[in-house]
Amino acid sequence: MTTFEDVVSKAKSVAETAGKKTSDFIEVTKLRLDVAELEREMTAIFEGLGRMVYDAKKSGEDASSLVDDCVERLDECQSQIDTLRRTIDEYRYAVRCKTCGLPNPDDAVYCKKCGAKIER
Numbered sequence: 673m674t675t676f677e678d679v680v681s682k683a684k685s686v687a688e689t690a691g692k693k694t695s696d697f698i699e700v701t702k703l704r705l706d707v708a709e710l711e712r713e714m715t716a717i718f719e720g721l722g723r724m725v726y727d728a729k730k731s732g733e734d735a736s737s738l739v740d741d742c743v744e745r746l747d748e749c750q751s752q753i754d755t756l757r758r759t760i761d762e763y764r765y766a767v768r769c770k771t772c773g774l775p776n777p778d779d780a781v782y783c784k785k786c787g788a789k790i791e792r
């Protein structure tokens with residue numbers, strides 16, 4: 673027989689799980705926005721770089737130190753994007769295989785790398 677307390681505690685645990693999922697979702701959305709912003713910045717730098725090289729060639733000026741600055745900033749953006757993507761993957765692949773340690777999708781039954789059964 674299901675008591676009133678059972679119903680209440682079940683409702684509570686569902687609410688807690690839902691709350692966790694929601695905050696994960698918000699976090700992933702935020703991370704994706706950060707990635708999109710960095711990608712926009714990179715596109716802008718690439719475009720600016722092209723114009724800068726063109727203008728320098730036309731005017732005979734040396735733009736190499738400015739080019740170096742752009743390359744450095746592009747590399748920074750790229751490594752930030754890589755870090756953000758890894759973090760996003762960790763949220764998406766929340767279940768770690770106990771045998772080999774590989775993160776697997778939430779609904780995985782067997783590890784996609786070593787084939788061990790995923791224990792929760």
Ligand SMILES: [Zn+2]
Nearest residue numbers: 769772783786
């Ligand atoms: Zn495994």
